[in-house]
Amino acid sequence: MRIMLNHRILSRFHDRLKASTHGRHDWLESFDWDPARLTEAIADVDVYVGSKLRAEDARRAERLRLVHVVGAGYDGIPMDALHPGVTVATTHHHGRSIAEHVLMSVLMLSRDVLGADRALRAGRWRNVAVDPTLPFGTTLRGRRVGVVGFGETGTEVARLCQAVGMRVRAVRRDPSAPFPADLRPDWIGGNDRLPELLADSDVVVVTVPLNAATEGLIGPAELAAMGPEALLVNVARGPVVQEEALYRALSSGTIAGAALDVWWSGPPEAPSRLPFHDLPNVLMTPHHSGHTADTFAARATEIADNIDRLERGDALGNVVRAPAAAGSTATAPPSPARAVPHDE
Known part of the structure; x- marks a missing residue:
């Protein structure tokens, strides 16, 4: 098969990808190609690996069988422009890396390392x-961490925080959904319990x-509920x-501090229109909490495995759009979470 790899970060793992697929395929590394060259080449591609695909290229890719996103979010893939027989799959493996970043950030803020x-x-x-x-710094044992969202990242955050003696509580869309058996949260509630979580936590991790339900979720009232x-x-x-609201809360002492790994715009623009960089109680990082070798090595292995499954005719993992049966139209998945435009 001919495979186009259009992802700057994952291209650093091309040896693992090729070895894991036993060198059987023709790989095109296109992350630094100009748009015209990519458009011309994609017509003869069977598998596209990347996080973004232009609609005009998706329509041109009549031979395409699989789009494999390099991450959990597929908002950069124009589902409606893909031909009905194309499968779209995702990959994860970022939870532990992000959770370690969270724990590091909480320690740095608690000890005023900056x-x-x-x-x-x-x-x-x-x-x-x-x-x-x-003022003295504080240890983490006995402090309460409130996790907003309890998926892969949220549960890994809970696991590490629990390991250092923090007490965990969380809110999620479906509070009755199962969670890992090794976690011992004080409580897990629905999103309607967010005010309670904010008021009852020393650290809040988002x-x-x-999406439409979460945009602007944390505003002036929520920040005030957290406390100084x-x-x-x-x-x-x-x-x-x-x-x-966050800038005002940080500059006025409404909350003690914040660690921000995600922003309101992406490169090459400034991360915010407000001077967060002037605030001494803010830890700023450039959306890299999941950027570890462990994350992308595991993603490369999983993507290679799915490519092998496609070649053998086996079921693929992490499918978010299945190919349509002959004579029918593919059903688009629910609208994915939107992302600021940079790799994750």
Whole structure:
């Protein structure tokens, strides 16, 4: 089969992809191609691996059998433009990497690592031994973490927080859905219990997808409910939290601090129209919490396995759009979560 790999990050794992598919296929690495070259080549492609596909290219790809998204979100794939026989599959494996980033961020904010680092780089020792006015840092044992969304990322966050002695509570769309047996949350409620979770948590971690129901979910009232000692960590999507409301809450002391790995715009634009970079109580990272070798090595292995399954005629994993039966029209899946335009 001819496979087009159009993903800058996953291309760094091309040896694993080719080895896992036993070198049987013709691979085209197109992440740095100009649009015209890609459009010309895609007509002869059987499998497209990438997170974005233009509608005109999807319509031209009459030979295409599989679009394999490099991540969980498929909002960059024009489902309606694909031919009926095309399968669309996704891959995950980001939960543990993001959860470790969350735990790191909470520790950094709890110990004011950023402030201590800035001071020492400027030649000043900044600790309670030399400055009795400084507040003490806090440990995590016994602190309450509220997780908004309890899917792959949310449950991994809960697992690591639980391991260091934090008490977990969560809200999710379906509170009756099963969760891993090793987790021992204080409680799991529906989204209607969000105000209770915010008021009852020392740390709030946002992991929900961005959709019509979650856009602007955390605003002035929700931030005020958290209280002046609380921390917010957003690893979901920037617009789940209201931009101006968060800036005001951080600059006024409504909440103690925030770790932001997701923003309201993507490269090459600035992450926000507001000067979050001027606030000393904000940890800023460039949407890279899931960018570990472990995440993408596992994704490469799973994508290669699905390509092998396609070649053998076996059922594929993580299918979000099945091919239509002969003579019928493919049914589009529910609208996916929207994403800011950069790789995840």
